[in-house]
Amino acid sequence: MKFNNIKLTAIALLVSFTAFNCSSDDDNGPTGPTGPNFTGTFAQQDQMGRPAINTVFVDMADKNMFNTTIPSNQGAAFQTKFEAKLLALNPGYTTNALTWDAATFTGALATDVLTVSLNGTTTFFDGTNVLTGRALADDVINVELTLIFGGPDALTGNPTNPGLINDNVDGNDKPFLSTFPYLASPW
Amino acid sequence: MKKSKILIGAAILTIAGFFAIAADHIDAPAVAGGTSDITDIYAFEGQNTDNIVFVANVQGLITPANTASAAFDENVLVEFNIDNDGDAVADLVIQAIPRDGVMYFFGPIAPSQSGLNSTILADTAIRNEVQITTGGSAIVETNNGMSFFAGPRDDPFFMDFFRYVDIVTPGDDDGDGEEETAFLPAGTGDGFASDSFAGTNVLSIVVELPKSMVGNGDSVNIWVETKRKQ
Structure with a gap:
């Protein structure tokens, strides 16, 4: 026991001596604790602009790639695939309530960013304003279903595929707050 | 009632093995069920109409029983990207990353590089922080017209x-x-x-700031990225 203590002390002395020598030329800058360390490189894993785009329009084999393609490159990489997916979901697609044909609609969707108005109503769609933001209570799924399945007259009382444009879940399970942070408390 | 919600949560996770879930919950194999999985983003005018609010939710389908132990990942950077000239390239970012129960925010500031890799601009950006909320009562920090929140919230998505x-x-x-x-x-x-998402929670990051800090035009484009430390 005693011998072990001597050995440990010797090792400790040796380590401190070595450490002192080794550190003599790399501790010349500012030192001391400066708070959390945020250094390093952070590599992209997921991204999202509009709701449900990757989920609905991207094939399983491409989902990781979609998440790691920067938005300015997404249109060129994915518009054609999105158009094929749209026509697979709704083979009868002609135009939609925004009068967009399949190429125009999927061209708008493929660049997955959310446009947000700085001088007007912010909503995914409220009957008047289209894609000017996304508020918590916006029924974004109904909007997307309507644009995908509803045809050109979906908003004037004559939708194609009337059973597919409303999931009949029209609101959240908890009321939102009128003040920051706006989202409801957890369950 | 409570038990059935937990069963629903389990069923959602089971089905998620076969289908990607809207809105962006469990959207791709590489992020499904992980700490970098974005579930939703929101952007809307604040209660103060001079302000804009950005929300990023991650780690969806958290059951009430698991909410107390759910935590932001210290190796995952959540980055709000703001394009204010219409080219879908980020002109400004707001970076959020947790350390020891505090969410740190940097920006808005021009990113050091565009593309898939980021460094945290801790030395140059405006820095704010808020204690991460752990219960139902939201801890909010407001500083120079910007407000910050990080913690569990009811998943606002419904479908x-x-x-x-x-x-x-x-x-x-x-x-x-x-x-x-x-x-x-x-x-x-x-x-x-x-509503398949009733009774489940997410981890939310909410930032409110003056519109003038993000752009001078009629609109901006935003998207959220999660990036893992290499």
């Missing part, structure tokens, strides 16, 4: 996801002998539409 899956999956999926071709009617109980 009859199960029915959508049944509809887009060929054949009879619910055992009634017929292919599902339409959503269910509004109502309560079997045979009626239900």
Whole structure:
């Protein structure tokens, strides 16, 4: 026991001596604790602009790639695939309530960013304003279903595929707050 | 009631093995069920109409029982990207990353590089921080016109996801002998539409700031990225 203590002390002395020598030329800058360390490189894993785009329009084999393609490159990489997916979901697609044909609609969707108005109503769609933001209570799924399945007259009382444009879940399970942070408390 | 919600949560996770879930919950194999999985983003005018609010939610489908132990990942950077000249390239970023129970925010500031890799601009950006909320009462920090929150919240997304899956999956999926071709009617109980995300939580990051800090034009484009430390 005693011998072990001597050995440990010797090792400790040796380590401190070595450490002192080794550190003599790399501790010349500012030192001391400066708070959390945020250094390093952070590599992209997921991204999202509009709701449900990757989920609905991207094939399983491409989902990781979609998440790691920067938005300015997404249109060129994915518009054609999105158009094929749209026509697979709704083979009868002609135009939609925004009068967009399949190429125009999927061209708008493929660049997955959310446009947000700085001088007007912010909503995914409220009957008047289209894609000017996304508020918590916006029924974004109904909007997307309507644009995908509803045809050109979906908003004037004559939708194609009337059973597919409303999931009949029209609101959240908890009321939102009128003040920051706006989202409801957890369950 | 409580038990059924937990069962629903488990069922969602099971189904997620086969289908990607809207809105962006469990959207891709590389992030599904992980700490960098974005579930939703929101952007809307604040209660103060001079302000804009950005929300990023991650780690969806957290059951009430698991909410107390759910935590932001210290190796995952959540980055709000703001394009204010219409080219879908980020002109400004707001970076959020947790350390020891505090969420740190940097920006808005021009990113050091565009593309898939980021460094945290801790030395040059405006820095703010808020204690991460752990219970139901939100801890909020407001500083120089900007407000910050980080912590668990009810998942604000709502959809009859199960029915959508049944509809887009060929054949009879619910055992009634017929292919599902339409959503269910509004109502309560079997045979009626239900919110597949009811009773589940997410981890939210909420930032409110003056519109003038993000752009001078009529609109901006935003998207959120999660990036893992290498």
